[in-house]
Amino acid sequence: MSGMKLGFDGQADGWKQGLPLGNGQLGAVVYGGRDSETWCVTEVTYWSGKSEPSATASRGKEDLAAMRELFYAGDYAAGEEMAGRLLQAEKGNFGTNLPLCDVRLVFGGTGGSLPNDRAGGEAGVGEAGTAGRGIRGFARELCLEQAVYSAGGAEGIRRETLASHPGRVLASRIWSDSAGGGVTFSLRLEGRTDSFAVQAAGDDALAFDGHATETMHSDGTCGVQSRGAVKVVAKGGTVAAADGAIVVEGADEAWIYLAVETDYRQPEGDEAWAHAAAGRTERAAAQGYAAIREAHVADYRSLYARVEADFGRSDASALPLNERMRLLRAGGEDPELFALFFQYGRYLTIAGSRADSRLPMHLQGMWNDGEANRMAWSCDYHLDVNTEMNYYPTEAANLAECHVPLLRYIERLAEAGRGTARDYYGCEGWAAHVFSNAWGFTAPGWHYSWGLNVTGGLWIANQLREHYEYGRDDAFLRETAYPVLKEAALFYLDYMTVHPQTGWLVTGPSNSPENSFYVGGQTDRSYTLSMGSTMDQSLIRDLFAFCLEAGERLGVDEPLGERLRGAMALLPPLQVGAKGQLQEWLEDYGEAQPDHRHLSHLYGLYPGSRITPHGTPELSEAARVTLTSRMRGEGLEDVEFTLALFAANFARLHDGNRAYDQLSYLIGELCFDNLLTYSKAGIAGAETNIFVADGNFGGTAAIAEMLLQSHAGEIHLLPALPRQWNTGRTTGLRAKGGAEVDLHWQDGELAEATIRAFAPLRTSVRFGSRTVPLELEAGGSRTFTAREFQEAKLA
Template sequence: MDDFTLWYSTPAVNWSQGLPLGNGRMGAVVMASPHREVWSMSEVTYWSGQTDPEPAFEGGKAALEEMRRHFYAGNYDEGDRLAKQYLQPKKQNFGTNLGLCEVVIHFAEKSPDHMEAESFRRELDLNQALVKTVWRNNNATLNREVFASHVDDLVASRVWSDASGGVSFTLGLEGGTESFQCAVLNDGTLEFNGQATENVHSNGKCGVWAEGYVKVVVTGGTVTGENGKLTVAGADEAWIYFTVSTDYHRAEAAWKKESLLTMEKAVDKGYALLRRDHIGDYSEQYDKVSIHLGTASKADLPTDQRIQLLARGGSDDPQLFAMFLQYGRYLTIAGSRTNSPLPLHLQGIWNDGEACRMGWSCDYHLDINTQMNYYPTEITNLGDCHLPLTRYIEDLAAAGRSTARNLYGSEGWVAHVFSNVWGFTLPGWDTSWGLNVTGGLWLATQLIEHYEYSQDLVFLEKAAYPVLKEAAAFYLDYMSVHPQYGWLVTGPSNSPENHFYPDHSGSTVHQLSMGTTLDQILVRELFEFCLKSVELLDRDEELGRKLKEAIAKLPPLQIGKKGQLQEWLEDYEEAQPEHRHMSHLFALYPGHQITPDRTPELSSAARVMMQNRMQQEELEDVEFTAALFGLGFARLHDGEMAYKHISHLISGLCFDNLLTYSKSGIAGAETNIFVIDGNFGGTAVIAEMLLQSYDGEIHLLPALPQAWNKGEVSGLRAKGNAEVDAVWENGELKSATIRTFSPGTFTISRGELRTTLHAEVGVNYKFNAQLELLEP
């Protein structure tokens, strides 16, 4: 059996059992049953809402200074009141990404007399990015196959039978919004259009328009169209093609013709060539990494049964974890390609409709979710998939200049707790959760990650440094000196989305304060990277001088009275110690301000902080929290604890289709709601357990659990522009290979073993179990 195929012997009865496909722009979740198949279609630019004028804010720096005086004096009530008066906007047409439509296919059913010995199987082949369905009875086999092509920009399907004339079905479309319309264009084609409108996150009148086509081609039999549906009768084989385009950021009318032209080219090319080119294009990315964890595998069991066995404590299926890593890589490739118009949002590029209908929005949250979507991108050798996020951050920075100026009277740019596709950079419409003044900066640190892995000086000079330099300009202008400590601090701001008791009495809860730990971690990360860039690029000498002075005034990381890493500048009492967010762990992951070797006391404090969370009976157990626990313990080189949390994520916070979810009742979730960041966070956990790198150090197998005591991995990326392969047995390194693509000096370590590598470009360096360099 193939270790990298999700497969099921039972029908998909709902979205959370469907199997996802994507081409970097369009998504499809395929829900297959013997006689019915539904494709839940989405498109990443199909957003409601619009760009609203930024409201006029009164006060600027004078109001900021006034509210800061109250916070510094301990008058949190008055400081909070002023923050709401001067820094809290009203909700306008923020919008949300909406589902596009459903393709509904009903297959002709045989009479009951011919249903004996029926069998059914549906699967997602990660090696080829194909969804396949096979239905058999005594008389015939019906085969179905679907893929989403990045090369040819469409979703394509083939239906065939081993019985002559055995393919018959009807196909129709069901729209996701009121404006959706569908018509038969000719006997083989449906034309559809609609506008992304809704009334929860916007006024129900504004949003992106979409137009597309579905075409069916057959051999043998007939295809006819009537009443908005296509009917295939007695065919030997049928091919289905789906195309769509939108007017997002498109003023000209040519966008309406795009999907028809795409369709015509695809039909001319033919299914076989479309399939071949799809697999070739996808494999270029997917095949960069291979992984095998141990020898035991339950691949002969359906995937939902494997999840259930793990939930019951089974530990003899290490390849389920390998599949989860490759599934995360698959979802990255499916959702975020070099030319994708937008990056991955709360649900990637897919959409189950749940976030759109409630207080949540299927948007770009900037206080963990969007960042976590890209946590595994670099280490799992998919750096090009980072580029849609890079472009989004550049647009965010451009939009955030007016917010910095109008809201704070500062230069540079700023964005807060979330954003959309319309350039929203204001705080959220309640300062208790919306006044996260480093949300945009947190997202922009992904630019640092891309540079540190790639060592691409052109990217640094043209993309990363200009954005980060402007961010540094904002914080240099915005921050103030704490009157008691003399530290340079941010504020008022919150520690995402947490709250505290300022006077330890447990009577009055507050969210806003000065100098939250996350803010200070991110500002230090920004200033230090910009200073390195100034020196590397040999420019902006005056900025470099200011950065050095500012870095010297930043607060240190602090340890609280309970031995924990402090979340705020003061050692406040947590109002909700079971809270799902652990933002200040950024210093441990993805940052490196805390490491076991260099900062053992802070490492212990980070462990205490996580243990305090874990011990709470009411812990807000959601997908990204489980991933954060796993990442934190991996960085502390605790393989068993990291394994515990990645096991819980897979077995306790995944639907049958292995997509992760946030539990009902937490953060206002009305159901168990699909949120994709857990997939990517979990992928990062597994990768970090096998490889960690920072500041010229490469740690091999730093958090290897007993359950993976034998295995091999190849193609993981290390910072400094290198690739790493490793083989191990009985929990010990057997051999490693490091391929370097930039010159540099690395310290290679495995446990207590250390060696120094002076690397040249384009060389494969092979090491034995003792980290001795072997001759090529």
């Protein structure tokens, strides 16, 4: 669709109105106006901190047994005290991903002022539509179809900027529609860390060095070293570099190339990395901007163009984006805005995570306004939904290659987690908890109330299973997914214990991220640790089932398979509480925070598949009760990932209108002007409205779930189509089993669906309450119409 653009009239007053670029290594948020522009540059490996051991006083299973006895006896206070004493790691030099620098451009001879608010101030929902006040004839735009930012107006300097993955550079073209010689500007770099130095490197280039240090998440001395280069090429005029700046005067046209490299995980003694950035800028300049742009667009579109999304037309599509968001908040309908949000999530995935990225996306994707770094938050890997959600849409949205950095990271996490399993619990296999970083941190977090989530590593490792189930690559199963998940299974087989009252096999101490409960009707104190949370049991059941099936498919580990069968027979069932809700803990405790932002115990509904409306109607109704109860109270923690989860869970319940309502709130109320989602100030320790990327990715995943689901052994067409998307089409969505699906619907009904198989496919295809069997060989396809389902038997 040609409307896949984020367009604005007027300048961007700060970061939260800027537009993001990225090539999987380098990121930039670009903001500014007619007279000046700023690029807030980030690099995926620019982390403070370092790898260091995490000491524990735990004696392993002996201490675990003593803690468990306290919980079994109902002495939660003593159990938590013991867990806090023995199973809490020190934060130490954990670190955080830091912004690298700002590129400051001032155009013309006016000495136009530059924004001085590095974080972009507090502009957000309450200030939508204020961007560009007093600036006429200036517009800016991010084209999702080409991943190119452009800005300018009828008068003055115009520019476009991109982040090239083939060239591994940020590249920009600057020109003027006026007579020749109309391009004059200065370029200056400002570091975002205390240790940052810039110097001239010839007449047309700058070299810079940075050290990723800070004192909130580490001791201020340790972190990654970076070295970067900026080169400017001009047609006509003059170029001069001095005093840490480059000045271009009287040029017809100019081009900027920026590259960065770090010493993260570089071979010891190998200094080639220190010269890499300068080499890239020189090669880019020799290649020329036009060739860089052409290669960039071709590379980007090889991923982006796989999927098209059309949910219908709207009169608002020609308006600036911030005005469209305002109208949506006022109750307007704009189906094209939802398609834009969906494709924006795909764009951010491609920009933030490429197959050769050295780290996966963190809490802010790969961008960073600096806000999370200066408070108790951190741009790290939260393993109790946030990092997982970053990658929830990747497979369904046909971007499997973008999953690779996370899958590679999980392998390293499993290696580091062996020591944690041994030292903290005296168990074989591997374990990780709530937080991790660039250095492979796997110990429990630094407070048991949220940090002692023993299935955090398993939760993220489930992405290996997702990748396999979509692609059906047996080599990946044999060499990566099964070995990592088998070791996780060995840990839980060793770690879990039989509950003396129920006879069920349970985890413990266990929490339900990051919630708390009351015991016995007492409300004077809440607790977070108990035995056998629903989330733990859901994850472990899926793990054991996958390892059992994978072992049989690969013809290995038959004795382990017998152990898994025996253990699965002892796992607790999903339970319905006294209020009709899906029970969050092993016992039906009172909810201390009934409006809590986390919905982890609904994992069996989404992203799992143990709960389905047609397969487990009673559990589905209990999940619905849980969702509506969470939404009812005035204290609802309505943050970005919660709204995305609401939408995805309602989609799994085949309630498209409720899913739409949640997405409408997410887009209209929890996005900055640049359509990046945020977490509200005052929730989970956030000191300000702070960008968190998982809302963008989670919302994209939810939209995919509304259009196509492929779990529980079938492909379900249009399972949760809302009335607002009455007519539309999508192409290229992926389904589990190695399939790709095109959909066309008219007046709320299926018109046509084509399924293509890239691996042998044996499944059922569902539309409404009817199913049709499907068998395809690799390379085969079949087209369905609504009539075929009308003639099929009820499922």
